[in-house]
Amino acid sequence: MTFNFQKLPVILAIESSCDETSASVCADGVILSNVIANQTIHEAYGGVVPELASRVHQQNIVPAVQQALLNAKVNKNDINAVAFTRGPGLLGSLLVGVSFAKAFALAKNLPLIEINHMQAHVLAHFIGDRKPSFPFLCLTVSGGHTQIVLVKDYFDMEVIGQTTDDAAGEAMDKTSKILGLPYPGGPLIDKHARQGNPDAYKFPEPQIPGFDFSFSGLKTAILYFIQNNIKANPNFIQENLNDICASVEKRIATILLNKLKKAADEYGIKDIALAGGVSANTGLREGLLEMGAKNGWNCFIPKLEYCTDNAAMIAIAGYHKYLKGDFVGQEIAPLARMPL
Incomplete structure (x- = not known):
C-alpha cells in the first residue's frame, strides 16, 4: 500500500x-x-x-x-x-x-x-477492516481495570459496570504468585490452563448487584483453597497445577461473561467487544465466542498485539x-x- x-x-x-x-x-x-x-x-x-x-x-x-x-x-x-x-x-x-x-x-x-x-x-477495535457498529458493549479487562463500557461513539463512552475492588487481571496475577509462578503470571496461567480440566475445582462466583464486579473474595477463596490442600498434600500445587489454573481461569471468565450477558440483554445490544490485556487470555476469548454463538452476538476481539x-x-x-x-x-x- x-x-x-x-x-x-x-x-x-x-x-x-x-x-x-x-x-x-x-x-x-x-x-x-x-x-x-x-x-x-x-x-x-x-x-x-x-x-x-x-x-x-x-x-x-x-x-x-x-x-x-x-x-x-x-x-x-x-x-x-x-x-x-x-x-x-x-x-x-x-x-x-x-x-x-x-x-x-x-x-x-x-x-x-x-x-x-x-x-x-x-x-483498538477500529484497527483493520472488521469494526463494531455504534452503539456496542466493550468488556475492558486489564491488570488495573475491569469495566463494561457502553460505546455510543468514538469518544462518547459510558462505564455501566466496573470492579468494586480488584481487577480481573490482578486476580490472575495474585493467583500466579500463590502458585509460585514467575512474573508475569497471567500468560503462564493461560498456558497451564490449556492442559488442565476447567471443571476440576469449583470456586465461588461473587453475587454483586447490577453490572459491577468484585474479585477480592475470589482471591481469598483461592488462597484458602491452596493453603488447605497443601496441608493435606505438600505437593498439591505441583501435581495439580494445570487443573488449578484451568479452574481459576474458567471462574474468572464466567464472572466476566455472565455480567456482560446481563448488560447485553438489558441494553438489547448485539455487537459485543473485548479489550485490554486480559483479552489475550485464551479461555476468555473462547468463552466470549461461545457465548456469542449462543446469543446471536457479533463478537469483536483485537489481534493479540493490540490487546496488551x-x-x-x-x-x-x-x-x-x-x-x-x-x-x-x-x-x-x-x-x-x-x-x-
Whole structure:
C-alpha cells in the first residue's frame, strides 16, 4: 500500500503508561508500524517497580520511535501530529512518554493529541477492516481495570459496570504468585490452563448487584483453597497445577461473561467487544465466542498485539481526534488517574 503523506494525516503515537514503551505510525487510519519494547527487569521483583519502569522508558523511547518510523517507511518530516497516552497509568512512566511527545511536537511545530489509555483499548477495535457498529458493549479487562463500557461513539463512552475492588487481571496475577509462578503470571496461567480440566475445582462466583464486579473474595477463596490442600498434600500445587489454573481461569471468565450477558440483554445490544490485556487470555476469548454463538452476538476481539498496552491503539484514537481537530497545548501534564 502506497501513501501520499502530503495529503494524509500521519500520526506518531506514544504509549508509556506502565512497563511497555511503544511507538506507532498511523496514516489515514491505517497502522503502518507498532513497535513495543518490553521490560524484563521487573521479573526479579515479581511485579512492576514504578521507579525502574520510568528509567527503562527513558532508555527505550528514542529507539522505539526510530524503529517505528523505519518500519513505517516514514520520515519525521511527514508527521502531522503526535498522539500520546496522558493517563491513567504510572505517573513516572507517563511522564517519559508525555515529555517526549511534547518535545517532538514542539521541535516540529506539530499539534498534540492527548489520549485516554482506556478509551484507546476500546478503539483498538477500529484497527483493520472488521469494526463494531455504534452503539456496542466493550468488556475492558486489564491488570488495573475491569469495566463494561457502553460505546455510543468514538469518544462518547459510558462505564455501566466496573470492579468494586480488584481487577480481573490482578486476580490472575495474585493467583500466579500463590502458585509460585514467575512474573508475569497471567500468560503462564493461560498456558497451564490449556492442559488442565476447567471443571476440576469449583470456586465461588461473587453475587454483586447490577453490572459491577468484585474479585477480592475470589482471591481469598483461592488462597484458602491452596493453603488447605497443601496441608493435606505438600505437593498439591505441583501435581495439580494445570487443573488449578484451568479452574481459576474458567471462574474468572464466567464472572466476566455472565455480567456482560446481563448488560447485553438489558441494553438489547448485539455487537459485543473485548479489550485490554486480559483479552489475550485464551479461555476468555473462547468463552466470549461461545457465548456469542449462543446469543446471536457479533463478537469483536483485537489481534493479540493490540490487546496488551501498545501505541497502535493510541494512534487510531489519535487519528479520530485529529479528524475532529481535538488538540491540546504544551501545558498538558500526565494524569495517574483519568476517568473514561
